[in-house]
Amino acid sequence: MSNxxxxxxxxxxxxxxxxxxxVYCGCEFGIERSKKKSWEHIINDIRITTLDNIALCCVGCNASKGNKDLVTWLNSNNAKKRGITSETIADVVKSALNLKNSPIVQ
Incomplete structure (x- = not known):
């Protein structure tokens, strides 16, 4: 998978x-379009290409999140409909939520 x-x-x-x-819904990646792997910038800034900001999520979650900031999206009806909770998100996402002075924690 090239990026x-x-x-x-x-x-x-x-x-x-x-x-x-x-990293969001915890689904296993598959061949169905919505379950395919896609690159994700947890903090929506393509200039931040660090291990704590780059992740893989399913196309369904990536499309649902779009350009929304993480906190806004996690609290949205779309995320809730996808079954996304504090238990489903991966540790890398939990870490992003805990960063002090982060653009996603406001």
Missing amino acids: SWGIPKDIEDAVLERDKYC
Whole structure:
């Protein structure tokens, strides 16, 4: 799976190793369009290509989140309909929520 987001190869490899399931809903990636892997910037800034901001999520969650900030999306009806809770999100997302002075925690 190649990316067009300027993600460094070492980060790409580490994320592919770490994220075996969607970091938001926890679904297993599959061949169905909505379950396919997609690159995700947890904080919506394509310039931040660090291991704590790059993740893999399913196309369904990526489309649902769009360009919304993480906190807004996690509290949205769309996220709730997808079954996303504090238990379904991966540790990398939980860490992003706990960052002090982060653009997603306002």
